Amino acid sequence: VLYAAHLGKRYRQGEVWIDALRDFTFDFPPGVTAVVGPSGSGKTTLLNLLAGFDRPSAGEVYLAGRPLHALGEDERAGVRLAHAGFVFQSWNLLPTLSALENVAFPLLLKGVPRRERNQRARALLDEVGLGHRASHFPHQLSGGEQQRVAIARALALDPLVLFADEPTGNLDSAAGERVLELLLGQARGRRRVVLVTHDLEIAARAHRILRLKDGRLVEVRASP
Amino acid sequence: VLYAAHLGKRYRQGEVWIDALRDFTFDFPPGVTAVVGPSGSGKTTLLNLLAGFDRPSAGEVYLAGRPLHALGEDERAGVRLAHAGFVFQSWNLLPTLSALENVAFPLLLKGVPRRERNQRARALLDEVGLGHRASHFPHQLSGGEQQRVAIARALALDPLVLFADEPTGNLDSAAGERVLELLLGQARGRRRVVLVTHDLEIAARAHRILRLKDGRLVEVRASP
Numbered sequence: 519v520l521y522a523a524h525l526g527k528r529y530r531q532g533e534v535w536i537d538a539l540r541d542f543t544f545d546f547p548p549g550v551t552a553v554v555g556p557s558g559s560g561k562t563t564l565l566n567l568l569a570g571f572d573r574p575s576a577g578e579v580y581l582a583g584r585p586l587h588a589l590g591e592d593e594r595a596g597v598r599l600a601h602a603g604f605v606f607q608s609w610n611l612l613p614t615l616s617a618l619e620n621v622a623f624p625l626l627l628k629g630v631p632r633r634e635r636n637q638r639a640r641a642l643l644d645e646v647g648l649g650h651r652a653s654h655f656p657h658q659l660s661g662g663e664q665q666r667v668a669i670a671r672a673l674a675l676d677p678l679v680l681f682a683d684e685p686t687g688n689l690d691s692a693a694g695e696r697v698l699e700l701l702l703g704q705a706r707g708r709r710r711v712v713l714v715t716h717d718l719e720i721a722a723r724a725h726r727i728l729r730l731k732d733g734r735l736v737e738v739r740a741s742p
Numbered sequence: 743v744l745y746a747a748h749l750g751k752r753y754r755q756g757e758v759w760i761d762a763l764r765d766f767t768f769d770f771p772p773g774v775t776a777v778v779g780p781s782g783s784g785k786t787t788l789l790n791l792l793a794g795f796d797r798p799s800a801g802e803v804y805l806a807g808r809p810l811h812a813l814g815e816d817e818r819a820g821v822r823l824a825h826a827g828f829v830f831q832s833w834n835l836l837p838t839l840s841a842l843e844n845v846a847f848p849l850l851l852k853g854v855p856r857r858e859r860n861q862r863a864r865a866l867l868d869e870v871g872l873g874h875r876a877s878h879f880p881h882q883l884s885g886g887e888q889q890r891v892a893i894a895r896a897l898a899l900d901p902l903v904l905f906a907d908e909p910t911g912n913l914d915s916a917a918g919e920r921v922l923e924l925l926l927g928q929a930r931g932r933r934r935v936v937l938v939t940h941d942l943e944i945a946a947r948a949h950r951i952l953r954l955k956d957g958r959l960v961e962v963r964a965s966p
């Protein structure tokens with residue numbers, strides 16, 4: 519379902535090369551895989567490559583059996599829409615859409631009829647405790663509220679793989695716990711959740727933890 | 743230096759009124775004041791009012807002796823530039839400026855000569871561990887790196903009052919500790935630091951903690 523082999527990403531800055539990710543190999547089992555590591559260690563880069571937002575400089579990545587590394591941008595977007603949800607580190611809500619419309623957006627792209635998609639979006643907003651704010655726009659919501667709308671949106675298509683980049687960074691303990699339970703609940707059957715977090719207590723709740731350092735996978739630890 | 747009396751902010755949504763902040767009164771002593779509370783409890787709203795980004799619906803706020811509640815937008819901006827630094831929850835770096843230029847920007851506004859402002863900006867980037875990334879643009883930096891550039895920028899004018907909204911949310915422990923030490927070091931003499939954080943360990947390092955709930959100040963606790 520989600521597999522990376524010798525994945526690497528390098529950026530060039532004038533005379534300098536930055537190896538954001540190097541030789542990453544991992545076959546993601548079902549359940550929640552937490553990814554931890556210092557700022558700048560390659561976590562977001564890894565998620566972006568696994569979800570096909572970017573192409574690797576080296577290596578291969580397969581999502582739902584599709585070879586993302588060999589696909590063009592539109593094809594990667596298609597695979598992503600069909601199989602993955604993504605919670606961005608910077609939320610990326612569409613500012614001209616309400617909370618409800620943001621959450622419903624993936625469903626709109628998929629061609630789901632309006633009534634059904636609004637029902638689904640409303641149910642998801644309820645799950646993240648924001649049902650009463652469905653008509654509000656991102657600028658009218660707090661940071662943590664925006665983050666939760668982003669999470670609801672990532673779940674809209676009930677994805678096979680959910681990528682979440684720091685989904686609790688702006689949330690207090692209670693709101694963070696609610697989101698974490700949602701993410702853990704998401705990881706059923708064949709589903710995978712890949713969760714980047716700096717919060718080691720959150721990471722400890724995952725089924726396994728991958729630790730990155732300077733763009734390399736330096737430790738894989740299964741939770742007891 | 744920083745004083746609020748019966749401060750309130752209310753937003754209107756169609757038929758609904760949201761009281762984001764209610765009857766907040768506090769005279770900020772020197773040192774670090776942490777502000778904690780659940781998502782949506784009014785923390786960012788409070789910071790925005792204290793720093794003059796927004797006008798209160800009720801009450802008064804004084805920054806460096808100036809009555810922000812009674813000033814127009816441009817005057818509030820002038821007071822802020824002269825006396826305060828601000829780290830936004832969403833970082834708000836200028837995407838077309840390099841890290842160095844972002845940090846130097848307040849100095850540019852203040853009319854500091856180029857050589858001096860670049861020296862100052864470079865020194866600040868060194869302090870947050872990003873001296874080697876001065877020429878990179880925000881999109882070329884990780885989330886935590888962007889956050890640290892934002893922090894460096896907030897310190898550019900050595901402000902009397904520093905407002906920091908979740909400055910460590912995207913940072914690992916080591917980077918977060920480095921930033922916290924910077925903020926604690928900032929709070930010398932008459933200076934104030936107002937620090938919003940969900941991280942209770944971070945809050946415990948402040949000189950006092952204010953706790954908000956549903957827009958109200960429900961607890962003030964001095965650290966031992």
Ligand SMILES: Nc1ncnc2c1ncn2[C@@H]1O[C@H](COP(=O)(O)OP(=O)(O)OP(=O)(O)O)[C@@H](O)[C@H]1O
Binds near residue numbers: 658661761785
């Ligand atoms: N422009 C606005 N219009 C309407 N409501 C708003 C606006 N800005 C904030 N609010 C609402 O006011 C309340 C307080 O918002 P605020 O951003 O201060 O919360 P916060 O404590 O910073 O939350 P978080 O921890 O999630 O960042 C929230 O319910 C929010 O949705």
Ligand SMILES: Nc1ncnc2c1ncn2[C@@H]1O[C@H](COP(=O)(O)OP(=O)(O)OP(=O)(O)O)[C@@H](O)[C@H]1O
Binds near residue numbers: 538561562882884887
């Ligand atoms: N577009 C880019 N161009 C150049 N360098 C980049 C680019 N994107 C990321 N980098 C660099 O690659 C490294 C890894 O970045 P990445 O965003 O993956 O880190 P991260 O682990 O997510 O960090 P954080 O915890 O701060 O979010 C960093 O040094 C970053 O500055």
Ligand SMILES: [Mg+2]
Binds near residue numbers: 562607683885886
């Ligand atoms: Mg990141």
Ligand SMILES: [Mg+2]
Binds near residue numbers: 660661662785787
């Ligand atoms: Mg906030």
